Amino acid sequence: MHIFPTIADLRAYLRTQRTQGKSVGFVPTMGALHEGHLSLIEASNAQNDLTVCSIFVNPIQFNNPDDLARYPRTLETDCELLQTVGCDAVFAPSVQEMYPEKSLLTFDFGDLERVMEGKFRPGHFNGVGVVVSKLFNIVQPDRTYFGQKDLQQVAVVRRMMIDLGFQIELHPRPTLREADGLAMSSRNRNLTPDERALAPHIYAGLSAAKASLLGGRSPADVKAWMDAHFAQEPAFRLEYFEIVNAFSLQDVTELQPEGQTALCIAAHLGKVRLIDNIVF
Structure with a gap:
């Protein structure tokens, strides 16, 4: 090399x-x-x-x-x-x-x-x-x-x-993930052991939001749920959670055609800012 x-x-x-x-x-x-x-x-x-x-x-x-x-x-x-x-x-x-x-x-x-x-x-x-x-x-x-x-x-x-x-x-x-769902990122190495144990909450929240959307809940309802979900996790500071078209990145009010709905999140955990998304 x-x-x-x-x-x-x-x-x-x-x-x-x-x-x-x-x-x-x-x-x-x-x-x-x-x-x-x-x-x-x-x-x-x-x-x-x-x-x-x-x-x-x-x-x-x-x-x-x-x-x-x-x-x-x-x-x-x-x-x-x-x-x-x-x-x-x-x-x-x-x-x-x-x-x-x-x-x-x-x-x-x-x-x-x-x-x-x-x-x-x-x-x-x-x-x-x-x-x-x-x-x-x-x-x-x-x-x-x-x-x-x-x-x-x-x-x-x-x-x-x-x-x-x-x-x-x-x-x-595709995003590669650790066994507990945390998206692999160079920033993960800056997490303390306690923060690393909490970090999978981000992917868990995204997965729950996806299931809710597929179950018929509206994007507005799911966004409100995600805000409440992270409000109960004091170690995190949710910066944004958006439900968007995967190509235009603009907010949507309903599920998009296959492969075009994206759930995007950014949250601070300690001094580390983590981002993740699911596209389906």
Whole structure:
């Protein structure tokens, strides 16, 4: 496995590979890898001749400096994990390499970013749009892989790819979960043991909400139930729970066609902000 800290070296490597007719899959990450990330690498390996994974904690998508400071950075361990699943190349640039000058580009994703994560993290999706578009231009992959846990990010990236004409196949992949249902996340390692024991309440709440909707309760009733449910869990601070169309991310008043109803949640547990969703 090759590790590249510079854009020039990665591009030179990829040029050589492409002259041999090899297809390229790409998995962008911020590191602190877990099985969910590794499943994306494996999906890429199955469909491409070589797989590139980027590891870059992107400062411009953090609206909270404390959150950026706390974000785990485990490059050596990450590379060891990537090697075990057959990743071919790691792009691990510095902030200076990615942003030699302050980025002046601004993305506006309209209604896609005015809800949920975008509502509570202003500027977040501009940072996502800038870094992902830069990474796409650097790697120029044939296919790219994102986890569905970040459902709104997938929607934003899909819109960006359409608007900017990227000729890249987007492959969202299902959320991987721990045995108790907690969605795998780099942030989980910041939970205390007591908080980790409580964290599965998030998925349990989502599962109960899904069952209620399928049982005939209205989205408005289910949202009221979820608010009451978390009000009884003092360790949590519910930031939002929304029932939306999985592609437009706008609120719905009834179940959507198969595969298009999304239950999305964000909650604070101690100092850790956790997100999750179910799409059905």
